[in-house]
Amino acid sequence: MDDPHRPTRENDEGDAVPPEPVGPDNKTRPMHTGASTRLHAATTGVDENDLTGMADADDWKDDIPVSLGKYTVEGPIGRGGMGVVWKAHDPDLSRTVAIKVLAPHLAQSLTARRRFQREARAAAAISHPHVLTIHHVEEQNKAPFLVMEYIAGGSLKEFVAERGKLDPVLAIQLCCQIAQGLAAAHAQGVIHRDVKPSNVMLHEGGVRVRIADFGLARAAFDNSDLTSHDHAVGTPAYMAPEQLRGARVDARADLFSLGCVMHYMLIGHSPFQGRTQAETIHKILGQPHRSLLDVDPTIPPALAEIVDRLLQKNPDERYQSAFEVAALLERYLTMLNQAPTDEIAEILASPTLSRQRQKRGWLLGVGTTAGGMALIAFSLWMIFLPTGDPFESSPGTANMGMTAPEDDSPAVVPGAPPRVTRVITVAETRDADFHELEEAIAHAKPGDTVRVVDGSTYAVNLNLRNRRDLILETTSAAELVATDPSEHLIQIHGGRGIRIRGFRMTTTCENCHAIALMETSDVQLEDLEIDQQAAHSVAAIHVADCNASRHDPPLVIRSCRVRSGSSGQCLWIHADPQPVWNLVVENNRFFATSQATVAVLWGYFGEATIRGNIFASGGVGLNMNLLPVDGADPDGSSRRLIGNRFFRCRSWIGLMSTEPALTPFILADNLILESENVEATLSQQAEVAEYCSVDGNVWEHTRPSETQNRQLQKWVRFEPEVAVQSRNPSHTDFLRLPDDSPFRSTATSNDRDD
Numbered sequence: 024m025d026d027p028h029r030p031t032r033e034n035d036e037g038d039a040v041p042p043e044p045v046g047p048d049n050k051t052r053p054m055h056t057g058a059s060t061r062l063h064a065a066t067t068g069v070d071e072n073d074l075t076g077m078a079d080a081d082d083w084k085d086d087i088p089v090s091l092g093k094y095t096v097e098g099p100i101g102r103g104g105m106g107v108v109w110k111a112h113d114p115d116l117s118r119t120v121a122i123k124v125l126a127p128h129l130a131q132s133l134t135a136r137r138r139f140q141r142e143a144r145a146a147a148a149i150s151h152p153h154v155l156t157i158h159h160v161e162e163q164n165k166a167p168f169l170v171m172e173y174i175a176g177g178s179l180k181e182f183v184a185e186r187g188k189l190d191p192v193l194a195i196q197l198c199c200q201i202a203q204g205l206a207a208a209h210a211q212g213v214i215h216r217d218v219k220p221s222n223v224m225l226h227e228g229g230v231r232v233r234i235a236d237f238g239l240a241r242a243a244f245d246n247s248d249l250t251s252h253d254h255a256v257g258t259p260a261y262m263a264p265e266q267l268r269g270a271r272v273d274a275r276a277d278l279f280s281l282g283c284v285m286h287y288m289l290i291g292h293s294p295f296q297g298r299t300q301a302e303t304i305h306k307i308l309g310q311p312h313r314s315l316l317d318v319d320p321t322i323p324p325a326l327a328e329i330v331d332r333l334l335q336k337n338p339d340e341r342y343q344s345a346f347e348v349a350a351l352l353e354r355y356l357t358m359l360n361q362a363p364t365d366e367i368a369e370i371l372a373s374p375t376l377s378r379q380r381q382k383r384g385w386l387l388g389v390g391t392t393a394g395g396m397a398l399i400a401f402s403l404w405m406i407f408l409p410t411g412d413p414f415e416s417s418p419g420t421a422n423m424g425m426t427a428p429e430d431d432s433p434a435v436v437p438g439a440p441p442r443v444t445r446v447i448t449v450a451e452t453r454d455a456d457f458h459e460l461e462e463a464i465a466h467a468k469p470g471d472t473v474r475v476v477d478g479s480t481y482a483v484n485l486n487l488r489n490r491r492d493l494i495l496e497t498t499s500a501a502e503l504v505a506t507d508p509s510e511h512l513i514q515i516h517g518g519r520g521i522r523i524r525g526f527r528m529t530t531t532c533e534n535c536h537a538i539a540l541m542e543t544s545d546v547q548l549e550d551l552e553i554d555q556q557a558a559h560s561v562a563a564i565h566v567a568d569c570n571a572s573r574h575d576p577p578l579v580i581r582s583c584r585v586r587s588g589s590s591g592q593c594l595w596i597h598a599d600p601q602p603v604w605n606l607v608v609e610n611n612r613f614f615a616t617s618q619a620t621v622a623v624l625w626g627y628f629g630e631a632t633i634r635g636n637i638f639a640s641g642g643v644g645l646n647m648n649l650l651p652v653d654g655a656d657p658d659g660s661s662r663r664l665i666g667n668r669f670f671r672c673r674s675w676i677g678l679m680s681t682e683p684a685l686t687p688f689i690l691a692d693n694l695i696l697e698s699e700n701v702e703a704t705l706s707q708q709a710e711v712a713e714y715c716s717v718d719g720n721v722w723e724h725t726r727p728s729e730t731q732n733r734q735l736q737k738w739v740r741f742e743p744e745v746a747v748q749s750r751n752p753s754h755t756d757f758l759r760l761p762d763d764s765p766f767r768s769t770a771t772s773n774d775r776d777d
Contacts, residue, residue: 486516595625721742
């Protein structure tokens with residue numbers, strides 16, 4: 024029996040490691056965590072020193088499965104949290120995946136299986152370029168497993184171990200990406216609870232982040248007994264004090280962990296490294312952390328202040344959101360990017376982030392002592408930084424007060440209390456801050472929410488030019504109609520970080536869009552209902568030259584219901600000449616007329632996910648002209664058309680390629696109902712079968728022609744009939760598959776349990 028009084032030891036990450044198991048002869052027996060296992064563990068965020076719910080190595084070391092479902096197992100990756108992780112091959116899409124299986128001794132427990140399923144739902148709900156992707160949730164022999172993205176690179180833990188502490192500019196870039204990924208998770212109600220270097224994956228030369236292993240994450244909106252607040256969950260050296268006390272935690276616990284990870288990048292270990300687990304916990308709970316500047320005086324003072332604030336033991340004294348941290352670090356990076364090379368050292372040496380307006384341009388007064396011009400130049404060469412105004416600006420009066428002009432706003436000082444963001448209410452029929460929507464938006468500053476709290480109809484034309492970090496939402500399904508029918512209802516040109524949620528919109532001008540996005544980034548359109556008048560000939564939602572940087576957060580169009588005019592489209596996304604990166608269009612219902620195309624993707628798409636949508640009643644369901652993009656995955660894995668439904672379209676998909684060779688994409692798990700053709704030449708049909716990844720597509724077709732069978736049988740599986748719960752678009756179960764449907768593997772998120 025193990026001696027419970029034996030002290031634990033600590034690894035080079037600052038994690039407490041349990042003592043090696045003791046055999047019958049009272050000698051320690053080594054755990055099966057060789058170098059190769061540790062290397063592959065890093066690729067999926069599995070940490071061999073994870074203390075929570077560990078499966079013993081013997082649970083899997085001697086019993087490697089040949090396959091899991093359709094996936095061929097190639098070998099063990101690691102174990103941690105609640106499961107075992109295998110490296111596997113997906114034969115249909117010809118790609119390597121990582122598969123996490125619930126550990127055998129836990130799979131017997133109903134509670135553990137429920138928890139595992141909840142983890143899967145929580146992780147799969149997060150769609151962000153800096154969060155590891157969950158492909159599928161499956162089950163074999165009553166043991167559930169997750170099929171995940173496989174990252175061939177290593178972890179931040181390995182990266183620092185090999186290189187030593189990181190250059191401050193590179194550390195800022197990586198931490199900004201981590202904060203962006205956490206912000207996306209927190210927006211879905213998910214707290215990671217175990218942010219640490221081994222759960223931060225790096226690929227593409229060590230400058231792109233994926234946060235991995237949400238195996239310890241819990242959905243904050245779910246209050247079941249599985250998330251009992253009196254159990255500490257995480258890795259001690261990176262856990263917030265409230266976690267160690269077993270108190271209830273919120274997203275700010277992840278920010279404390281992020282501060283520990285930033286410290287690790289810059290110094291090489293956690294700020295609370297101890298010889299034993301007990302000593303580590305004592306330091307976190309009872310001792311103030313040592314300032315970065317006391318440990319290494321060459322650290323940029325402004326960066327040290329950011330870390331100091333993240334590491335406050337009282338959550339109320341930390342930054343209050345990951346979004347706030349990401350925005351601050353992004354501003355820091357942008358200042359460095361805009362500065363002349365000979366001023367970078369001065370910027371890094373300054374104790375604050377500030378600026379002044381000068382005739383010659385920006386005089387950037389931020390910075391630090393530093394680490395030498397050659398190192399700084401190398402860091403800036405490594406990173407691609409956003410352009411655009413990095414500072415909060417006060418809204419002006421042009422365009423009904425909604426255009427943000429240049430300004431001389433106060434300095435932004437890391438470590439100072441955050442500017443208090445506000446919820447500004449609007450209502451015509453009840454008490455509110457404003458009765459006019461335009462006036463409310465004119466008074467809003469970056470980070471504010473303008474919320475319409477009644478169900479009135481507002482006659483507006485909103486020109487949100489160069490606005491940043493603004494949420495425009497309604498809690499009562501308020502309607503927007505255009506005052507000037509010759510103008511777009513909502514136009515967003517420039518700026519970034521706009522969120523529009525919940526509105527009903529009606530457009531009357533036949534040549535105007537309901538929403539037009541131009542040269543902007545990080546925009547989210549959610550839960551909108553858009554109805555175009557019958558004469559419309561343009562797209563309801565038009566996107567042009569947006570998200571041009573591969574480092575931009577996703578441009579998201581989610582859970583909208585759009586009905587186009589007689590010859591217009593529901594959605595047109597134009598990416599020429601600038602590519603669109605990080606596009607997500609998911610869980611929308613698009614309805615057109617028999618003469619119109621439902622949706623169009625035209626141009627250069629670096630990363631695009633079209634998932635879980637309904638394309639209905641159009642001449643063509645989805646027309647695509649995909650052009651090759653430098654830096655995008657050549658196999659098409661970053662362009663995905665998965666889990667959609669096409670209904671009553673003359674041609675469910677159209678290929679308009681102007682290139683001599685087809686640009687590859689993934690076409691998987693789509694369901695085609697009451698649609699007759701594809702709009703593609705025979706050579707294009709053959710190219711899709713040869714160059715694209717196609718799997719699990721089902722086409723309900725009573726009498727496919729011999730040509731269709733011959734050319735398309737590699738695309739789809741023809742079925743004479745597919746049962747759905749309703750084919751009435753007004754029903755909530757529209758095109759939903761029955762629970763016993765044999766086609767449920769070909770399913771959108773609408774078919775999966777909530």
